[in-house]
Amino acid sequence: MQRRSYFLNTSALLGFIFLYLPMISLVIYSFNKSKLVTVWGGWSLQWYVELFNNDEIMSAAMLSLKIAFVAASLSVVLGVMAGFALTRMGRFRGKMVLSGWISAPLVMPDVITGLSLLLLFVTLENLFGWPSGRGAMTIIIAHTTFCMAYVAVIVQSRLTDMDESLEEAAMDLGAKPFTLFFLVTLPLIAPAIISGWLLAFTLSLDDLVIASFVAGPGNSTLPMIIFSKVRLGVTPEINALATLMILIVAIGVVAAMYQMRRREKQEIKPDA
Amino acid sequence: MKKLTAASLYAGKNRLMGYLARHKWGRKVVVGIPFVWLALFFFIPFVVVFKISLSESAIAIPPYTDLFSWDVEDAYATLKVNLGNFLFLLEDSYYLDAYLSSLKIAAISTVITLIIGFPMAYLIARSEPRRRMFLLAMVILPFWTSFLLRVYAWMALLKKNGPVNDVLMSIGLIDEPLRILNTDIAVYIGIVYTYLPFMILPLYAVLEKLDNSLLEAAEDLGCRPFQTFFLVTVPLAMPGIVAGCLLVFIPVVGEYVIPALLGGSDTLMIGRVLWDEFSKNRDWPMASAVATVMLVVLVVPIMLARNRMGNKEETY
Numbered sequence: 296m297q298r299r300s301y302f303l304n305t306s307a308l309l310g311f312i313f314l315y316l317p318m319i320s321l322v323i324y325s326f327n328k329s330k331l332v333t334v335w336g337g338w339s340l341q342w343y344v345e346l347f348n349n350d351e352i353m354s355a356a357m358l359s360l361k362i363a364f365v366a367a368s369l370s371v372v373l374g375v376m377a378g379f380a381l382t383r384m385g386r387f388r389g390k391m392v393l394s395g396w397i398s399a400p401l402v403m404p405d406v407i408t409g410l411s412l413l414l415l416f417v418t419l420e421n422l423f424g425w426p427s428g429r430g431a432m433t434i435i436i437a438h439t440t441f442c443m444a445y446v447a448v449i450v451q452s453r454l455t456d457m458d459e460s461l462e463e464a465a466m467d468l469g470a471k472p473f474t475l476f477f478l479v480t481l482p483l484i485a486p487a488i489i490s491g492w493l494l495a496f497t498l499s500l501d502d503l504v505i506a507s508f509v510a511g512p513g514n515s516t517l518p519m520i521i522f523s524k525v526r527l528g529v530t531p532e533i534n535a536l537a538t539l540m541i542l543i544v545a546i547g548v549v550a551a552m553y554q555m556r557r558r559e560k561q562e563i564k565p566d567a
Numbered sequence: 568m569k570k571l572t573a574a575s576l577y578a579g580k581n582r583l584m585g586y587l588a589r590h591k592w593g594r595k596v597v598v599g600i601p602f603v604w605l606a607l608f609f610f611i612p613f614v615v616v617f618k619i620s621l622s623e624s625a626i627a628i629p630p631y632t633d634l635f636s637w638d639v640e641d642a643y644a645t646l647k648v649n650l651g652n653f654l655f656l657l658e659d660s661y662y663l664d665a666y667l668s669s670l671k672i673a674a675i676s677t678v679i680t681l682i683i684g685f686p687m688a689y690l691i692a693r694s695e696p697r698r699r700m701f702l703l704a705m706v707i708l709p710f711w712t713s714f715l716l717r718v719y720a721w722m723a724l725l726k727k728n729g730p731v732n733d734v735l736m737s738i739g740l741i742d743e744p745l746r747i748l749n750t751d752i753a754v755y756i757g758i759v760y761t762y763l764p765f766m767i768l769p770l771y772a773v774l775e776k777l778d779n780s781l782l783e784a785a786e787d788l789g790c791r792p793f794q795t796f797f798l799v800t801v802p803l804a805m806p807g808i809v810a811g812c813l814l815v816f817i818p819v820v821g822e823y824v825i826p827a828l829l830g831g832s833d834t835l836m837i838g839r840v841l842w843d844e845f846s847k848n849r850d851w852p853m854a855s856a857v858a859t860v861m862l863v864v865l866v867v868p869i870m871l872a873r874n875r876m877g878n879k880e881e882t883y
Contacts, residue, residue: 317724405838407858440605549704
């Protein structure tokens with residue numbers, strides 16, 4: 296028993312080192328004064344200054360943030376509807392089809408999703424003149440389609456785990472479906488909606504392949520700029536950008552864990 | 568008393584559903600909007616891909632010929648179906664090699680991910696709650712950071728004069744720097760690295776529910792640790808193993824970014840072939856044919872993955 300846990304601990308530790316080594320190296324190199332990655336030239340913040348002075352990266356970042364914001368919000372609306380339909384509305388025609396369509400984007404390779412949406416947009420434009428050209432809007436539609444799947448799965452699992460007695464009580468007290476949903480169900484699934492929105496936002500911000508297919512000329516998102524720079528080799532500004540992104544995510548995850556722990560404590564207290 | 572609550576809960580569930588069922592108009596909106604969205608932007612695109620895979624490449628905007636054409640004066644409609652793209656896929660061994668090599672790379676990296684992920688998931692699931700939260704956060708954190716940037720990090724690490732080679736040389740394992748970047752080995756490292764959380768999370772979900780008394784019983788009955796592991800733990804963890812493997816295998820088959828950044832020019836993967844057909848050769852019909860065949864190859868694993876997810880929803 297003792298020996299097994301020793302083996303387990305070592306292999307898990309190696310696993311975690313494997314997960315974190317590349318991220319730590321990005322952070323360290325972002326402070327490297329030397330432009331050559333292999334040479335350590337002392338600590339410096341110059342790549343951060345260059346990052347913020349790089350208009351191409353900054354405007355692409357703004358575009359990506361806008362797209363991610365709209366796509367995440369749209370996918371929350373659609374994903375909550377789909378999750379609600381699949382857990383709270385019993386049987387209806389097309390339920391199997393809807394649950395198939397909603398979960399398939401989770402595993403669909405990006406190249407297929409990207410190509411198929413591009414060809415759809417081109418065909419629609421030829422037939423109806425909409426969407427005229429490709430750009431931010433086509434990227435938003437594409438991102439919403441795959442992000443809503445993630446939101447739906449999160450909302451669905453929250454709704455299945457949730458006790459229905461509160462909703463029943465509201466119903467017994469005479470709440471109409473509309474009131475019931477907005478005053479009872481929605482507040483109860485709020486944590487799932489928030490994490491769904493954040494996940495959708497991150498996924499949209501990170502997507503390279505689908506956006507490259509459906510973006511028109513002159514609409515480069517941040518991952519597209521990063522990819523074109525990185526293909527040519529290691530770029531110190533990108534290290535600085537990566538460090539900032541890792542920092543934001545780390546703060547977010549720590550805050551979420553803290554919030555979860557606090558809520559757990561609150562839930563335990565009344566019983567004690 | 569317990570029985571009563573369970574029964575009343577069940578009745579309540581039906582009541583709630585019945586109540587919602589009566590509001591037909593609201594129901595139609597809630598089901599209809601996501602349904603129409605997915606039909607338009609998820610299902611119909613595949614039909615379009617299939618249609619265009621049957622057309623011919625042309626120098627035009629968009630760069631392919633029409634399948635249907637009609638002559639208004641003679642009221643004459645023609646349907647021109649071109650199977651050439653699919654025949655070419657079969658004839659040219661380049662495509663077949665790309666499919667096979669993608670499947671091989673995906674299969675091998677899925678197995679490696681499972682081998683690395685299992686002890687990690689096991690340790691997280693078996694540790695005390697406070698530590699478990701922390702370790703879980705450690706797995707989720709990379710999952711939330713940019714995939715592209717994490718692949719990029721390996722480019723610097725694996726360079727000929729990069730840290731990995733430095734370490735290997737300083738401990739005396741190798742005498743001169745190895746070429747790791749732009750080889751298949753780098754592709755495997757990149758894939759295993761980026762897809763590891765997708766394996767750990769479903770494994771953790773099943774291992775967390777594993778009943779410790781079953782393991783103790785097996786040991787009391789004289790099982791050696793490795794016997795307990797293969798005869799009790801692994802069969803019980805099977806749903807998580809299958810789910811994790813599918814979540815890794817399917818997207819890896821179509822992976823583009825990792826072979827493009829870490830692979831060499833000879834690293835053949837079908838996602839890359841599709842991308843090149845589309846952007847370099849501008850042969851949209853050929854890219855569509857490649858996508859159609861890829862989808863056919865992946866349909867069985869995708870359905871399996873879907874069923875897994877469906878089952879999970881029902882049991883919880």
